[in-house]
Amino acid sequence: MTTGPVIELRAATKRFRGATGGVHTAVRELTMSVQPGEFVAVVGPTGCGKSTTLSLVSGLEPPSSGVALVRGEPVLGIPDGIGYMFQNDAVQPWRSVLDNVAAGPRYRGMTKAKAREKARAWVDKVGLGTFAGYYPHQLSGGMRKRVALAATLVNEPSILLMDEPFSALDVQTRALMQDELLRLWSGSNADGSTLDPASRSSVIFVTHDLDEAIALADKVIVMTASPATIKASFEVDLPRPRLVEEIRMTPEFQLMYRQIWESLREEVDKARERSVVAG
Numbered sequence: 325m326t327t328g329p330v331i332e333l334r335a336a337t338k339r340f341r342g343a344t345g346g347v348h349t350a351v352r353e354l355t356m357s358v359q360p361g362e363f364v365a366v367v368g369p370t371g372c373g374k375s376t377t378l379s380l381v382s383g384l385e386p387p388s389s390g391v392a393l394v395r396g397e398p399v400l401g402i403p404d405g406i407g408y409m410f411q412n413d414a415v416q417p418w419r420s421v422l423d424n425v426a427a428g429p430r431y432r433g434m435t436k437a438k439a440r441e442k443a444r445a446w447v448d449k450v451g452l453g454t455f456a457g458y459y460p461h462q463l464s465g466g467m468r469k470r471v472a473l474a475a476t477l478v479n480e481p482s483i484l485l486m487d488e489p490f491s492a493l494d495v496q497t498r499a500l501m502q503d504e505l506l507r508l509w510s511g512s513n514a515d516g517s518t519l520d521p522a523s524r525s526s527v528i529f530v531t532h533d534l535d536e537a538i539a540l541a542d543k544v545i546v547m548t549a550s551p552a553t554i555k556a557s558f559e560v561d562l563p564r565p566r567l568v569e570e571i572r573m574t575p576e577f578q579l580m581y582r583q584i585w586e587s588l589r590e591e592v593d594k595a596r597e598r599s600v601v602a603g
């Protein structure tokens with residue numbers, strides 16, 4: 325049983341060698357941690373190094389210096405129990421909804437019958453019960469996103485890494501998916517009960533959208549313009565369960581928004597100025 329943070333980056337730096345031989349620092353001396361069951365949103369200007377930060381946690385990229393730890397162990401390769409969701413749907417077009425969701429459990433060695441049974445439950449949970457036999461091209465973008473969410477959550481990840489998963493959706497569908505994510509992450513049941521917070525997945529959710537970050541998260545981390553390091557961290561002291569469209573209307577939300585935007589705006593402006601100079 326892990327007692328400390330589930331995810332920790334300690335002074336993690338990531339440098340990439342560019343195509344022309346130069347070295348680009350994407351992430352600089354970044355220190356952050358995520359506690360068991362904590363939902364952390366990361367916001368920062370375009371291209372600052374948010375995705376690279378996730379790659380350090382997932383083991384897709386080793387740090388150039390500093391350390392990345394998952395459950396107190398240095399990350400060497402992809403740690404167990406990690407689920408991902410990206411902007412792209414990542415659904416398999418040749419598989420039905422049910423078989424897309426069953427693919428993870430099958431890959432992990434479950435029998436076809438068991439995997440489909442488990443997948444069936446998740447397809448129902450994301451509201452696609454009547455579409456289980458459909459193929460991705462027969463679904464809307466929002467429905468494909470539900471498939472991707474079910475296909476990730478069916479594996480019961482203890483760590484969920486999300487890189488702008490809803491940014492391609494229209495505003496209404498996006499709000500529905502945000503509510504759906506919160507409901508499933510908190511383990512809400514029809515009787516109103518929820519999972520003990522420490523048993524929930526630990527989430528890092530990267531987004532450009534400050535509204536989304538505050539509505540979803542327990543903590544919002546603001547990153548600096550490139551290279552990414554932590555500029556500031558804000559605890560989001562808003563009650564749960566939350567409905568994103570409702571929580572956004574509250575004065576507490578709007579106050580938080582103004583405070584965090586103050587911090588983020590400086591970095592967005594820096595990044596814009598640089599892109600004008602570079603352009």
Ligand SMILES: Nc1ncnc2c1ncn2[C@@H]1O[C@H](COP(=O)(O)OP(=O)(O)OP(=O)(O)O)[C@@H](O)[C@H]1O
Binds near residue numbers: 340372373375377
């Ligand atoms: N594998 C790689 N090789 C070389 N450079 C890379 C690599 N991955 C990322 N970079 C560079 O690192 C910087 C940060 O990229 P990253 O994708 O982490 O930023 P981001 O904040 O997620 O961007 P966005 O907001 O646009 O999604 C960019 O300049 C990018 O070109």
